[in-house]
Amino acid sequence: EVQLVESGGGLVKPGGSLKLSCAASGFTFTSYTMNWVRQAPGKGLEWVSSVSPSSGDIYYADSVKGRFTISRDNAKNSLFLQMNSLSADDTALYYCVRVGATRDYFEYWGQGTLVTVSS
């Protein structure tokens, strides 16, 4: 069974930093592109970042480019998101997501970890 378990969310002040983690199990982690997708309160889904299996291809949404860094540790089946210079606009539930057989869609989602940016 595929499992994606996020952690690391919490309350942080504007301008602060936070690092999210995602522990993956139940599949061959090194075979799949992994992503972070977020949902702000009362809003829709927004893709945040993507990393290929070898970390050779990394992409970001314009809204987080230059502030967030995605990474993965294939030896530990783990995905990370380092978030710097946080603002209230980054308040959201952050999901760890695995693509499907192609990179075109998101097949498995974690339950999410909540990030709240507030003074």
Next chain:
Amino acid sequence: EIVLTQSPATLSLSPGERATLSCRASQSVRSSLAWYQHKPGQAPRLLIYEASNRAAGIPARFSGSGSGPDFTLTISSLEPEDFAVYYCQHRTNWPPMYTFGQGTKLEI
């Protein structure tokens, strides 16, 4: 940048009725479109990929159709558990990014 526009924003129906949800892309996206169901407090759930392929474990009452700019998610006969928010999604090759529609809330 491709924009996905979903309609209607809210759809009010009763159990047993047929639901038709639309997603229109600002330019042709071939058949590269997925649909998700999202209920409060739960992770989003993949329903349809590549416009018309049901994901594993998805009931046959869910079907997807369309290509190019216009796509449809149909729920043939609504069950109480189907009331949720539905999103369409596309991945562009360049710039490499994923785009979601703004969602359609299906309410009783």
